[in-house]
Amino acid sequence: MFKCKAVWNKLAPLVRASSTLCLQNARKSVLRHGRRLEMVQKAQMSSGPAGGGGENTLYYVLVGATCLGTGVYAYRTVSGDKERYNERMIDLVNRPKQGPRAAEAVKPVEEPTLTEAPVEEPLVTEAVVEFTESEPVTEPLVEASIPEPTVETLVTESVVEASVPESIIEVSVTEPVAEAPAVTQSEEPLASVVESETEPTPVIITAHVPEASPVSESAAVSEPAPAAEPVESTAAHSDVPEHAPYLLIGGGTASFAAARSIRARDPGARVLIVTEESELPYMRPPLSKELWFSDDPKATETLSFKQWNGKERSIYFQPPSFYVSPTDLAKVENGGVAVLTGRKVVHMDVRENKVKLSDGAEISYEKCLIATGGVPRNLQVIDRAGEEVMKRTTLFRKIEDFRSLEKISREVKSITIIGGGFLGSELACALGRRSTDLGLEVIQMFPEKGNMGKVLPEYLSNWTTEKVRKEGVNIIMDAVVKNVSYKNDKLEIKLKDGRLIETDHVVAAVGLEPSVELAKSAGLEVDSDFGGYRVNAELQARSNIWVAGDAACFYDIKLGRRRVEHHDHAVVSGRLAGENMTGASKPYWHQSMFWSDLGPDVGYEAIGIVDSSLPTVGVFAKATAKDTPKAATEQSGTGIRSESETEAVAVTLKAETTAPPPPVQQKEDYGKGVVFYLRDNVVVGIVLWNVFNRMPIARKIIKDGEQHADLNEVAKLFNIHED
Amino acid sequence: MSYCKQEGKDRIIFVTKEDHEAPSNAELIEDDPNDPYEDHGLILPNGDINWNCPCLGGMASGPCGQQFKDAFSCFHYSKEEVKGSDCVENFRSMQECMQKYPELYPQEDDNDSAPSGGADNAPTASTSTDSLPTSSPDSTPAATENPAAS
Secondary structure (H helix, E strand, O other): OHHHHHHHHHHHHHHHHHHHHHHHHHHHHHHHHHHHHHHOOOOOOOOOOOOOHHHHHHHHHHHHHHHHHHHHHHHHHHHHHHHHHHHHHHHHHHHHHHHHHHHHHHHHHHHHHHHOOOOOOOOEOOOOOOOOOOOOOOOOOOEOOOOOOOOOEEEEOOOOOOOOOOOOOEEEEOOHHHHHHHHHHHHHHHHHHHHHOOOHHHHHHHHHHHHHOOHHHHHHHHOOOOOHHHHHHHHHHOOOOOEEEEEEEOOOHHHHHHHHHHHHHOOOOEEEEEOOOOOOOEOOHHHHOHHHHOOOOOHHHHOEEEOOOOOEEEOEOOOHHHOEOOOOOOOOOOOEEEEEOOOOEEEEEOOOOEEEEOOOOEEEEEEEEEOOOEEEOOOHHHHOOOHHHHHOEEEOOOHHHHHHHHHHHHHOOEEEEEOOOHHHHHHHHHHHHHHHHHOOEEEEEOOOOOOOOOOOOHHHHHHHHHHHHHOOEEEEOOOOEEEEEEEOOEEEEEEOOOOEEEEOEEEEOOOEEEOOOHHHHHOOOEOOOOOOEEOOOOOEEEOOEEEOHHHEEEEEOOOEEEOOOOHHHHHHHHHHHHHHHOOOOOOOOOOOEEEEEEOOOEEEEEEEOOOOOOOEEEEEEOOOOOOOHHHHHHHHOOOOOOOOOOOOOOOOOOOOOOOOOOOOOOOOOOOEEEEEEEEOOEEEEEEEEOOOOOHHHHHHHHHHOOEOOOHHHHHHOOOOOOO | OOEEEEEOOEEEEEOOOOOOOOOOOOOOOOOOOOOOOOOOOOEOOOOOEOOOOHHHOOOOOOOOHHHHHHHHHHHHHOOOOOOOHHHHHHHHHHHHHHHOOOOOOOOOOOOOHHHHHHHHHHHHHHHOOOOOOOOOOOOOOHHHHHHHHO
8 A cells, every 4th residue: 555655656657747748849839739730731741749751650560579579479379388288188188198198109219229329319200290390309209100090198118218318209199191281380389398308208107007007018018117116116016916806815614615715606707815825725623633543654754544435635726737827817718716825815895806015016907805813913912922932832723733732742741721612622532632642741721621622511511521621632621811920941830829830832722803904994894893894784794895704794584693613614604605706695594504523432513603601502412432523424424423414624633543432421311412502492503412414404503593482302303313 | 122221311112123113103394395495406496597506516616606607507497309409609618718717627528527416406305395316516527427426
């Protein structure tokens, strides 16, 4: 405001002066003219302030010419700018598409340019382009025409030309007709544009080349590339396919079952399994059962075990020749299953349908299964106990854990197993069996009152504990571990009630923590009650994402929401997920079962919710010598007791052919029978105790979900007295 | 003589053989043969082959899966008097493929057993619901083992 006023104040007198001057001049001229007109009418003398006639014309001509020149120049500049702008926009739009085209474009361009590598000259291979303004350009501008007229790419040849380190050549492959004039005009500004982009383009190219082209082409492109960087990054990712129609994360039982299901239902399906482990998919039950009972000294290496019929089988679901290599997956004619080992999926982008691996590679998918299973839980006291204790602790789950424990069992004098569930009891029995041969002391401790205390009703749990004791295991019940320390080359376990146990090695079998690390990046729900990814009855977490196996907390239509950690469930849920990934939309309906054998005398199969906190009704018959798991396998002619359920299930034990089963001398004789687990008077779980091949009946009863008045009548359906 | 006892929330019943001789009066719900959710055996209710049947092992999903499916489908729908006699070509290409993977498909028997294996599978499968006693583990050749086991 002040400024304005100041300026106005300054200007005002000038204005006044000029205005008065004008007025005076005007009056003068008028008067003059007036006088002249009176006096002289012939000569017109324009002596006014406007200037003479001739001068006027010149003035007008000059002004006119200037205006015209300005107009022409402006027009040319504007239209040139417009063309340049258009071209720039096209360049920017094409740059993301530059990848796949880059490979194609670079190849044919390679030949003409490589021959002229050391020469810095404008190289024109296309006759269409006219250089009206051909000034020596420091950046050689190469234009090549490519047979596909529709292709517009922008490729820098910094990757290709090794001997031209500085210059970055931007090759505009343009539609010959339309863009040529634009190219000619914009040549110079384009050169300057190129200069300014010296920095970003190499980065862009190196990033694009590994990602863009399929593996075979990227290999060809990276060959001439001088920079070590692009070569390295392509080499590292060269065995990772960029896209997998079916991507299965995790390489365990559920994943393999899904792969098989997908291949059976979708002919020619291409399935990629990505697993953190270095092994091909294998089954876990033999790791704590059959492999320990094998007579074969090489069992730990070959991981094969003998079935009842003498036939060997491996724990691997299929030998390596079954699988296709990941690099061939996209090309093989009828599709196949490929396994990418030693890679972990660390990030999942659900919106873009792609995952990122631990080595940075990215894989896009159409349908994805998460079957990541879990990791064994550890006791907090052991976690905090220090390295010496951790070195002497095994968390048992994988093949390498089996191998290491097997080796340790031959070296140490005493092993303690913490945990009284399935895994702990099976390992205790397996090690107990070896205890006499190896001079090994086997101790098992758990907080419950008996083995399988959370699964079997108390009377059966007690009975089971006795059996395990007979296998040579020293059982310590009501044991809560308070402290584990390393002293005098031994581990000392202190219990809450003060007892002290000395041992050489500890096996912690205290449960499984489901692996849900991808939940965060994928935005998937994790269940707070059971753990694991929360999925619906069809095992779906979100569109195109399913979860199966140990990691899935699913809705069971009959039994409610649950999470099951058994082998058969992994097979059933994996198969169901595979069916649903190929369009089936079936809910979890076929109830999975599980089984356990503790020694040659005790074996049971179970189905449904088998929780010892539920009220139970058990119906038992007296057992004869014929009622053992061993006898069951021999009679039914099935080497695998659960073969009738699933095809890929481990065998029951069949190790001792020499010693007959010891006679059953118990207070209460729970030889064989059926136990019903009830929830609101409905049978939700059944244990078949030493009765085999009756699982279909049990499954039917659970499926019906009826309230039965007399369970003894229901028990009759099982014919427990017969074989 | 049966007796019963109660241990806390758990009830235990001991029964003799005679007690269980009388047929059960427990009521079971009638099974719906067209239940879409139910798992089926080798043959689906509409007559198609269930390639996802556990009984087939890995046959339909392995490297020779396509050839196996072609051969077995041809056999299944064959209306010839000697069932499958019009499918020799399919079986031959299946065997050619299998010879390339001796580890997966050990060549102990000829492809002669394959059609007979198919014949055995079809009738047995239609009678069983979701289990087949002849189901074999993966790494053993299902086609050759099945007839032997059944």
